[in-house]
Amino acid sequence: MVYDSVYGNTQKIAEAVGGALAGETKVVRVNEVDPARLGQIDLLIVGSPTLGGRPSEPMQDFLVRIPGTAVKGLKFATFDTRYSGKFVRVFGFAAEKIGENLVSKGGVQSSPPEPFYVKGKKGPLKEGELERAANWARGLSR
Ligand SMILES: Cc1cc2nc3c(=O)[nH]c(=O)nc-3n(C[C@H](O)[C@H](O)[C@H](O)COP(=O)(O)O)c2cc1C
Secondary structure, three states: OEEOOOOOHHHHHHHHHHHHOOOOOOOEEHHHOOHHHHHHOOOEEEEEEOEOOEOOHHHHHHHHHOOHHHHOOOEEEEEEEEEOOOOOHHHOOHHHHHHHHHHHOOOEEOOOOEEEEEOOOOOOEOOOHHHHHHHHHHHOOO
């Protein structure tokens, strides 16, 4: 799993997801991943904060640097953290944008983009989101 996090919310979700996944699992921050070597795994999970309707800058950079050959045919799932208010919808969200990017490179989206919600602008996470993250992870097919 590749994640980014500025205020720690997405990191907490990433750790909950990583802890609940079956099989050998690596949870790695986006700046520590070689985007050319993603093809050597059987499920790629990507998680990012939504900032200004988009993934974080390091996550956007990472997506740009992934060569098409690295994700072609690779199964993936995305999640993000975001506000729970309705007014932000027009700007879009990180998980959908990451998904569109990976699909455009030939990745195979194995489940819909999953949102996890924070209470304030910088968090904390809403109650129950860590448990929901673990459940989401258990439902992902590998
Ligand atoms: C500067 C800033 C911009 C944000 N923009 C959005 C946004 O456009 N849409 C949204 O749903 N949430 C937005 N949020 C809420 C963040 O997505 C939320 O705090 C997220 O959990 C941060 O993740 P992190 O703690 O892993 O960095 C924003 C938060 C900040 C601080």
